[in-house]
Structures are given as C-alpha cells and as structure tokens.
Amino acid sequence: MKKYLIMLMVFIMWCTGLPVATNYISENSVFLSDNAISEAESIEVEKTQESIFENSYTSTFEETSVAEQAESIIETEPVNTVRVYNYKTEEIIVMELEEYIVGTVYAEMPSSFEPEALKAQAIAVRSYIVHNILYGDRESGHPGADICTNPAHCIAYTTIDEVIEKYGEVFAEESFNIIRQAVEETKDLIMTYDGEVINSVFHASSCGFTESCADVWGGDLPYLVSVSTPDESSFYSYYGKMTFTADEFKSKFASYQCDFSGSIYNWIKNIETNSIGRCESVDVGGVTISGNTLRELFGLKSTKIKITINFDNIIFETEGYGHGVGMSQYGANVMAEAGKTYEEILKHYYTDVELEEISLEWFK
Ligand SMILES: [Zn+2]
Numbered sequence: 001m002k003k004y005l006i007m008l009m010v011f012i013m014w015c016t017g018l019p020v021a022t023n024y025i026s027e028n029s030v031f032l033s034d035n036a037i038s039e040a041e042s043i044e045v046e047k048t049q050e051s052i053f054e055n056s057y058t059s060t061f062e063e064t065s066v067a068e069q070a071e072s073i074i075e076t077e078p079v080n081t082v083r084v085y086n087y088k089t090e091e092i093i094v095m096e097l098e099e100y101i102v103g104t105v106y107a108e109m110p111s112s113f114e115p116e117a118l119k120a121q122a123i124a125v126r127s128y129i130v131h132n133i134l135y136g137d138r139e140s141g142h143p144g145a146d147i148c149t150n151p152a153h154c155i156a157y158t159t160i161d162e163v164i165e166k167y168g169e170v171f172a173e174e175s176f177n178i179i180r181q182a183v184e185e186t187k188d189l190i191m192t193y194d195g196e197v198i199n200s201v202f203h204a205s206s207c208g209f210t211e212s213c214a215d216v217w218g219g220d221l222p223y224l225v226s227v228s229t230p231d232e233s234s235f236y237s238y239y240g241k242m243t244f245t246a247d248e249f250k251s252k253f254a255s256y257q258c259d260f261s262g263s264i265y266n267w268i269k270n271i272e273t274n275s276i277g278r279c280e281s282v283d284v285g286g287v288t289i290s291g292n293t294l295r296e297l298f299g300l301k302s303t304k305i306k307i308t309i310n311f312d313n314i315i316f317e318t319e320g321y322g323h324g325v326g327m328s329q330y331g332a333n334v335m336a337e338a339g340k341t342y343e344e345i346l347k348h349y350y351t352d353v354e355l356e357e358i359s360l361e362w363f364k
Pocket residue numbers: 141142147148149150153154155
C-alpha cells in the first residue's frame with residue numbers, strides 16, 4: 001500500500017496560565033454592541049458634562065496637558081463624581097458617578113441578561129470604579145483621571161449617541177431603561193473585603209473554573225481566587241478557533257530569540273497547565289512563553305488552549321472568553337436564570353466579600 005503521509009502530528013495542549021501583567025485588564029467589550037442608551041438621557045449627560053467643563057477649563061485640550069486639566073477639576077468637583085478619560089477624544093470628563101455607571105454597565109452587559117445578573121454587574125462596575133477612585137494610580141496610563149473608556153485598559157463605556165446611531169431610538173430607550181433600573185436598584189452598593197473596596201475585575205466567560213488573580217497577574221488578592229462556574233458552553237462566543245500559517249506564527253515572535261530552524265512539529269513543546277487546565281507556559285522555538293503572552297500575541301479568547309499542528313498550519317482552539325478572573329458575566333447570567341440573587345452571584349465569584357453602601361467619608 002502506498003504510503004501517504006497525510007496526517008497529523010497533532011499536538012494538543014490544554015494550557016492555562018497567564019503571565020504576570022502589571023495592569024488589571026478588563027476585556028468585557030465582547031458585549032459592547034448589544035446595548036444602547038436613550039436620547040433623552042444622552043442630552044442630560046451631555047449637558048452635565050458641558051457645564052462641568054465650562055466650570056473647570058479655561059482652555060482647550062490642545063492647549064493644556066491632561067494633568068493640568070485634572071488639577072482644575074480636582075479643585076471644583078464634588079465627591080460623588082468620577083474623572084473619566086475618554087480615549088477617543090483624549091479629554092478628561094467629570095461625570096456623576098451613578099450616571100457613569102449606567103453607561104459602563106450598558107457597555108459591559110447586554111440588557112437581555114437576567115435582572116439579577118445586571119444588578120450584579122452594576123455593583124461590580126461600581127466597586128471597580130470606586131476602587132480606582134480611592135486607590136488607583138492617577139499617573140498611570142491617563143494622568144489626572146480615575147478611569148478611562150478604553151476596555152483594553154479599564155472598562156468600556158457607551159455614549160448615548162453611539163447607541164442611537166447604531167440601533168435607533170426605540171431599542172436604545174428600551175434597553176437603556178432596563179440597565180438604568182438595575183443601576184438604580186443597587187444604588188450606592190459596593191463590595192468590600194476587610195473594610196476596603198475591592199478591585200472587582202470581571203470577564204465575559206469562564207470554563208469550569210475562574211482564574212485566580214495570583215495565576216494571572218501575580219497579585220495575591222484573597223477575594224480573587226479560583227472558584228467554580230456553571231456550564232457556560234451555550235455562550236455564543238464560548239468556543240474560539242484561530243489558524244495561523246507557519247510564517248504568520250513565526251512573525252509573532254519577531255522580538256524573541258526563537259529557533260524555528262527545525263520541523264514545525266518541534267516548534268512547540270513543554271506545555272504547562274495549571275490546576276484548572278489553563279496554559280501557564282509553553283516553549284516556543286526554545287523560548288519559554290507564558291500562556292497570557294501567547295494569548296496576547298495571537299489575540300486568543302482565553303488561555304484554555306488546545307494547539308494542533310497540521311502541515312503548515314498551527315491551530316488554536318480555546319474555551320471561555322477573557323482573563324478569567326473575578327465574575328464571569330455569562331456565568332452570572334446562568335446563575336440568575338437558576339434563581340440566584342445578585343448577592344449570591346457576587347459572593348460566589350468574589351470570595352468572602354461584603355456588600356455595603358458607599359461611604360462619602362472614603363472620598364475625603
Ligand atoms: Zn484606563
């Protein structure tokens with residue numbers, strides 16, 4: 001019989017691991033396109049912003065630095081506001097906290113999700129923002145601002161105009177009202193651990209278990225440990241698959257000293273996974289690459305990775321979406337569908353936290 005060598009050296013790895021990163025990265029914009037905000041609210045928000053700007057600034061952004069703008073804001077703003085850096089317009093805007101939360105929850109979770117999941121999201125967002133206000137490093141990334149609208153750096157934010165333009169007023173108003181209700185019904189509620197507001201990071205979807213903060217970023221936060229999550233495989237973006245040619249694969253490692261001289265089947269070795277099956281590290285061309293770096297280099301959805309090599313192609317298959325730390329948004333919805341309350345959802349994903357109202361004392 002003829003010998004056809006058609007097949008497969010299949011290299012399979014279930015990795016996990018995300019390398020140490022210096023910033024907590026929010027990756028929830030996967031839901032960004034699903035929501036909207038009403039025109040009326042848009043006008044209201046804009047008016048608020050304009051009046052604050054008029055009081056705070058004497059010159060345009062082009063004429064003053066972000067830090068200079070911030071100084072004038074700090075002198076005039078009340079305590080229940082947040083300084084938001086709009087990465088698209090490169091401006092710092094001062095917004096009323098609860099109003100800003102509406103725009104972020106809107107951008108982070110579809111209004112079609114269960115009410116209890118939306119409430120959990122509102123509290124997670126509020127805690128995240130307040131944590132940034134209280135403990136964030138204002139000189140990092142966007143000097144003078146507490147937070148930014150870039151979902152790759154902080155969390156997403158949707159303006160009313162963007163939603164109306166995309167989906168029309170009817171959808172915008174209906175979905176916005178749903179989000180606003182979730183925010184209002186949890187007004188002022190935040191999560192604390194040992195008396196401090198928590199850094200309530202979250203992600204779109206997990207696979208079996210969430211990740212610990214320690215495994216992903218190296219910081220050991222007791223409320224961000226790995227916990228179970230319900231079956232999320234019905235999430236439309238749960239499975240991922242990306243295929244790269246050998247040349248495409250090699251080009252991603254241009255700044256590394258990888259040795260790609262041998263067979264493609266020998267390029268990838270020693271895939272290390274953590275206890276929940278995510279890629280911790282892998283040797284690529286003799287260089288050890290963390291799972292998180294691998295994910296970033298190739299734009300993979302998660303670090304639960306299966307790698308297959310087939311002739312000239314390297315195929316990544318993933319499960320879950322996002323860094324995996326904190327609340328799984330889709331998991332929260334699955335829990336809500338099963339009858340769990342927002343408090344039960346949050347206390348499941350954030351270990352040993354308490355829910356309490358924001359104290360204005362914290363801001364002084
Ligand atoms: Zn930011």
